[in-house]
Amino acid sequence: MNFLYYDDQCPLCIKTIRFLKTFVKPKDLTYVSLSSSDLQPNISKRALKEMLLITVEKKYLWGYDTYIRLFSISNSRFRVINKIISFVMSLFIINSVGKLIYSYISQRRKRCDDSCSIGWFKILFN
Numbered sequence: 001m002n003f004l005y006y007d008d009q010c011p012l013c014i015k016t017i018r019f020l021k022t023f024v025k026p027k028d029l030t031y032v033s034l035s036s037s038d039l040q041p042n043i044s045k046r047a048l049k050e051m052l053l054i055t056v057e058k059k060y061l062w063g064y065d066t067y068i069r070l071f072s073i074s075n076s077r078f079r080v081i082n083k084i085i086s087f088v089m090s091l092f093i094i095n096s097v098g099k100l101i102y103s104y105i106s107q108r109r110k111r112c113d114d115s116c117s118i119g120w121f122k123i124l125f126n
Helices: 011-024 041-047 064-072 079-090 092-108 117-125
Strands: 002-006 029-033 052-054 060-062
Touching (some): 002 011, 002 064, 011 064, 052 064, 060 064, 064 079, 079 092
Antiparallel strands (some): 052 060
């Protein structure tokens, strides 16, 4: 089983998870919110900055590399397209630029606390 750790206090991360569940549907994947994870503090701190995937092989993939793997293990009706996307994302130039873009976005994304709408949504509907 693969485990995807995401920031459940981040609107962008929540939308990303929704996208993955709808269009990618990675096989053998468990979604784990960071607020309910039992990760070590140093790993959890990094996972707040970069999405973390722990693979079946116990390999830690961070940020952009996580997306490459998720697209490659797609089980949706778009799996052929997703596997092509994964391959293209792995190409040297695309990979280098993709990591820069990922870093830029992840460092500037917003997080919510218990007073924001996501926090209240979780309290009311979980």
